[in-house]
Amino acid sequence: MTDQTEQNQHQHGFSTRAIHEGQEFDPITGAVVPPIHFSTTYAPEKIGQLRRGYDYGRGTNPTRDSLQTQLAALEAGPGQQAHAFTFGSGLAAENALIHAIATPGSHIVMGNDVYGGTYRLIDRVLGPWGIGHTVVDMGDVSAVERALAEAQATILWLETPSNPMMKVSDISALAEVAHAAGALLVVDNTFATPYLQLPLTLGADIVVHSTTKYIGGHSDVVGGAVVVKDAELAEKVQFQQFAAGAVNGPMDAYLTTRGLKTLGVRMDRHTSNAQQIAEWLVDRPGVERVLYPGLPDHPGHELAARQMSGFGGMVSVQFTGGAAAARQVAETTRLFILAESLGGIESLMNYPAEMTHASVAGTELAVPDNLVRLSVGIEDVQDLIEDLDRAISSL
C-alpha cells in the first residue's frame, strides 16, 4: 500500500478502520481474510537478508501484526497514528508495560478502584522488585497531584469507567496533572473500548487493554494490549514484548482480530441494552442503588457524556437486602450466567466481593458485599429484563 492510501485509510470511520486496517487480502491467493500464520520461523533470502522482516515468531508474526495494526488504528483516533503491541493476557500486557517504563525505585500512583488483578500485579509481583505504589481516589484531582509529588511518581494509572464501581475519572485533567509532575498517564480502556473513548486523544500517553473482554467480545480468547503514540515509548514496549516474550499466539491473535471487526455494532447494542436495564432497575423494590454512567443522577454522568461517545455495557447494582440478596440474585438468573469475565456477547453476572475482586478483600479497593456486576450482553433486552425480574422478585 502506498503512503497516500495508508493516509486515507487512517481517515475512515471507526468500523471501516476496524474491518480494513491490517486486513489486506492475501497477495498470493487473493483470500479476503488474511491467512493465520502458524509458522514459528521464516526462511531468509540469504543469511542476514529477510524476505518481509520476519524471522522468528516471538519477535514478530504476521497474524499478530494484523491485530496490532488494526488496534493501533482504532485507539489512535481518526487521522492519527499509534503503535499497538499484543500479549498473552491483559496482565501480561500490563507487566510488560511496567517493565518498559519503570525500574526499581519507580513509583506508581493508581486509582483506588483499579482492577483487582492490576493491584495484585503492582503490589505483590512488582513490589518485591522495588516498584512502589500509592492508591488514591482519582475523583480528587488535588489528592492525585499531592500523591504524585510526594513519591516523585513517574506513572499515573487509572481506569474509567472503573470496575465494578463505575466511577468516571477526568482523563484530560489527570493527564495535565501527570505531565506537570513529569509522569506518564496510563489508562486502562477495557470497559469503554476505543469505540466509546479515546484516551490518547484526551492526553493519555498509554492505553492498556484486556482484549479478553469487549475487544475479543465472544468470551473465547484471552489477550491483552498496550497502545502508545510516542515512537520512543513504542520501541521500549516492543523490546519487552520480544525480549521477555509474553506474546499471544497466532490463533489467539486471529480470534481477537475477528472480534474487533464487529466492535462498533456490538458496543451500540451493549450500550442500548445496558441503558434500558439500568433505567428499569432504578425503581425495583429491593434495589438500593444502580451504578451506571448513563443514568442522569450518576455522579460521573456529565463527565462521561463529555469524554465518551456512549456509556457502555457494564451496570452494577446494590441491594437493600445486603450480601444475602446480592448472592441470591446472582445465583437465580438463568440468561445472566454467573461467571468472572465481562464484555462478551452473552450476559454475565458477577459477585465481585468473592469473585473478581476477592484478591482485594480487606484492602482499600474492597467492593461492597451487596453489589453484583452485570455485563449486559447483546441478547434481546426484553428477555434479559424478564430474567432479572424473576430473580429480583424472588427476594
Ligand SMILES: *Cc1c(COP(=O)(O)O)cnc(C)c1O
Ligand atoms: C480483565 C481485566 C484486566 C486483566 O486482563 P486479563 O486478560 O484477565 O489478564 C485488566 N483490566 C481490566 C479492567 C479488566 O477487566
